[in-house]
Amino acid sequence: MSETHATLVELAQKLYAGDAPGVLALCKRALGEGLAAREVLDAGLLAGMEVVGRDFKAGELFLPEIIVAARAMHAGIEELRPLLAEAASGAAAPRTAVLGTVKGDLHDIGKKLVGIMLEGAGFRVLDLGHDVAPERFVEAVRVERPQLVGLSALLSTTMPMMRTTIAELERAGLAAGTTILVGGAPVTAAWAKEIGAHGFAPDAVSAVERARELLAARGA
Amino acid sequence: MIRAARSRHASLLSADELAALHAAGLRILERVGLELSLAPARLDALCDLGLRREGSRLRFPSALVEEACARAPRGYRLCGQEPALDLDLGGERCYLGLDGSATEILDLDSGAPRPSTRADLAAALRIADGLPQIALTWPCVSAGDAPPAQQPLHELEALLTLSRKHAQAMTVVAPEHARAAVAMAALVAGGREALRARPILSSFQCSTSPLAYEGSALEAALVFAEAGVPCGFWSMTIGGGTAPVTVAGNAALVHAEVLAGITILQLLCPGAPTFYGTSATMMELRRGGVCCGGPEDLWLASAGAELAHRAHVPAAIGTFASGAKASGWQAGVENALSGAASLLAGAELWPGAGLLASARIFSLEQLLLDAELFDYLRAFAEGPGVDEERLALEAIEAVGPRGHFLGEAHTLRHMRSVWQPRLLDRTPWDDWLAAGRPEAADRARDEVRRLLAAPAPDPPRFAAELHALVEEEARRLQP
Numbered sequence A: 001m002s003e004t005h006a007t008l009v010e011l012a013q014k015l016y017a018g019d020a021p022g023v024l025a026l027c028k029r030a031l032g033e034g035l036a037a038r039e040v041l042d043a044g045l046l047a048g049m050e051v052v053g054r055d056f057k058a059g060e061l062f063l064p065e066i067i068v069a070a071r072a073m074h075a076g077i078e079e080l081r082p083l084l085a086e087a088a089s090g091a092a093a094p095r096t097a098v099l100g101t102v103k104g105d106l107h108d109i110g111k112k113l114v115g116i117m118l119e120g121a122g123f124r125v126l127d128l129g130h131d132v133a134p135e136r137f138v139e140a141v142r143v144e145r146p147q148l149v150g151l152s153a154l155l156s157t158t159m160p161m162m163r164t165t166i167a168e169l170e171r172a173g174l175a176a177g178t179t180i181l182v183g184g185a186p187v188t189a190a191w192a193k194e195i196g197a198h199g200f201a202p203d204a205v206s207a208v209e210r211a212r213e214l215l216a217a218r219g220a
Numbered sequence B: 001m002i003r004a005a006r007s008r009h010a011s012l013l014s015a016d017e018l019a020a021l022h023a024a025g026l027r028i029l030e031r032v033g034l035e036l037s038l039a040p041a042r043l044d045a046l047c048d049l050g051l052r053r054e055g056s057r058l059r060f061p062s063a064l065v066e067e068a069c070a071r072a073p074r075g076y077r078l079c080g081q082e083p084a085l086d087l088d089l090g091g092e093r094c095y096l097g098l099d100g101s102a103t104e105i106l107d108l109d110s111g112a113p114r115p116s117t118r119a120d121l122a123a124a125l126r127i128a129d130g131l132p133q134i135a136l137t138w139p140c141v142s143a144g145d146a147p148p149a150q151q152p153l154h155e156l157e158a159l160l161t162l163s164r165k166h167a168q169a170m171t172v173v174a175p176e177h178a179r180a181a182v183a184m185a186a187l188v189a190g191g192r193e194a195l196r197a198r199p200i201l202s203s204f205q206c207s208t209s210p211l212a213y214e215g216s217a218l219e220a221a222l223v224f225a226e227a228g229v230p231c232g233f234w235s236m237t238i239g240g241g242t243a244p245v246t247v248a249g250n251a252a253l254v255h256a257e258v259l260a261g262i263t264i265l266q267l268l269c270p271g272a273p274t275f276y277g278t279s280a281t282m283m284e285l286r287r288g289g290v291c292c293g294g295p296e297d298l299w300l301a302s303a304g305a306e307l308a309h310r311a312h313v314p315a316a317i318g319t320f321a322s323g324a325k326a327s328g329w330q331a332g333v334e335n336a337l338s339g340a341a342s343l344l345a346g347a348e349l350w351p352g353a354g355l356l357a358s359a360r361i362f363s364l365e366q367l368l369l370d371a372e373l374f375d376y377l378r379a380f381a382e383g384p385g386v387d388e389e390r391l392a393l394e395a396i397e398a399v400g401p402r403g404h405f406l407g408e409a410h411t412l413r414h415m416r417s418v419w420q421p422r423l424l425d426r427t428p429w430d431d432w433l434a435a436g437r438p439e440a441a442d443r444a445r446d447e448v449r450r451l452l453a454a455p456a457p458d459p460p461r462f463a464a465e466l467h468a469l470v471e472e473e474a475r476r477l478q479p
């Protein structure tokens, strides 16, 4: 294994610390030093995020620390994005996620968490907020053509609204072209299957893993 | 028929700490304010009454808050369908209620959670009605098999018909549902004036933390208040998520949110009976989700009750509702300490009994265990009773050294007031082994089965009429 460039080692450390301005500055410095965007991404940002993920799973890092790391990651990726696209690297094309808590439901902190984690994983996230009517999901999907649609619900009275929303997306001919992920405290994998969602995740961390798996399986 | 606990007030917060929390709440109200998604006319009316508006953000001058809160009654009655079931919120008593509103119930046979139905709610209410420790009802599980828009009404119908205890409509959060709920309660009470005179129903509305109320929730509160139905305001902050991660910051935010609701109510309906509700907790920092249990929660409960009393209104404090997934050691520890905190803070209303998994799953076994725990705390709160008779000096003298107290008249006089458990195990070791080493939850399950096997009571005289009203109201609402 070749020695990692000192700037990238420092970049990974800044990312771990959730220092967004530091990450941004180091991305710029690394590019200035002639490193390829892809290398900065892989050996700097993603390498840092891997340690974050490992320590989080081990219970050493807390969620707010993951969130600031995810934000810093997002800042770094935005800086690299134009160059990555130039390099025509497939994975670099921004993947979009449209998120929202369904109509009639005000619970949104869990969904916000999911959004931040997705941003940290490189998604461009459009958060429609809470109490989002099916028409608004349809409109957003029509305009944004996202790879991922995330629906959240926490109430027994609004879980059926997930079904309605998916049905509306199907009716508009938009469901087949995207991947629909659902979640929220009372939501289960069985419910996701029953209402025609493509996947379910029990928490914000697994939401990112699940989204990645589902998109990889579709080749998206 | 209702067993309340004596409030054993022993402030855990210092006077300075309380004053600082109260001042912080007022400062948040005055400087940051709240976002209220009310219709412009309502916002204008509130500004005419002294609030300051900038778009949909309303700021609350401190003097106005203090003045408005002073209009709220400190104590009043929450009535049952018969006077013997009335609750006195004057500050001397602590009452346990059912908790709510879980979306799942632990199946009695399989022990696995499954979505709840009206039949589950009915079973829970039948049991709760017979438990003297349960003083008021909530829809402890949602009527998940009813069409979504009608669930709150079906839940209230169950509360009103399956128990004569005071009902608190915790899932009625929109004005159209509130109007239907008032009509239903009036039918049961014998008319709107009878309902006003003896409110057999109360309600509350939640803030959307941080620092917002939905317009529909506030309008629902006003519908209730205008009908004379007590309406509280409730904050369910999550420290680290929807509130600061520190207990003090969280409690100050709760204080601001609840006082905002009470202020609005008192400005528009002066003197309306209200209460201060909170079930503030912490975010689980490793995976997200809510803790519902932990030392921070104990302080949040204490601060909530003390701040409510400082504002001269009764306190409803989320009590029990452990984060544990099963009725074992964790639920026992968390709920016992949670009950102790509410008892020492003198919280009048404790919702309540029966929830597990951070208020998501209801368990009939846990309902019985929580009722027993409350009874334990109630007996503790009675105090040791240090008086001539109970000091037992005569008996001690009569027995003397190396004697025994077994057959003493003093023992016989007082032994029946020694608290007796129904579910805690005090059997001899061999009996316990022979019974298959049952846990408290196993004994509770047997007891649930026994209670549910008893014939169901006859429906009350108003049942058919109430059901017809629910059907009529349900038709009016979108499915």
Ligand code: B1M
Pocket (backbone or CB within 6 Å): A104, A105, A106, A107, A108, A109, A110, A111, A113, A114, A149, A150, A151, A152, A153, A154, A155, A156, A157, A181, A182, A183, A184, A185, A186, A200, A201, A202, A203, A204, A205, A207, B100, B101, B102, B103, B142, B170, B171, B172, B173, B204, B205, B206, B207, B208, B209, B210, B235, B236, B237, B238, B241, B242, B287, B288, B289, B290, B357, B358, B359, B360
């Ligand atoms: C796209 O893919 C994905 C993938 C994963 C996804 C995902 C999407 N979305 C979430 N996830 C997952 O990842 C997240 C992070 O790991 C997780 O998100 P969570 O949201 O689960 O976790 C959050 C980080 C923390 N958890 C939460 O924020 C929810 C906690 C509980 C206590 C809760 C809260 C806080 C609130 N509430 Co409400 N509330 C309850 C909740 C009980 C519970 N234990 O869930 C529940 C859901 N509420 C309930 C009730 C009754 C109500 N609530 C209401 C209101 C509120 C507040 C506004 C006060 C507040 C929300 C504030 C806010 N800004 O979000 C009312 C309804 C309002 C409405 N129309 O929505 C009201 C009716 C109460 C009232 N009287 O006002 C109950 C359900 C009743 C039912 N019939 O379904 C309830 C179970 C509590 C209870 N026992 O009563 C995962 O689920």
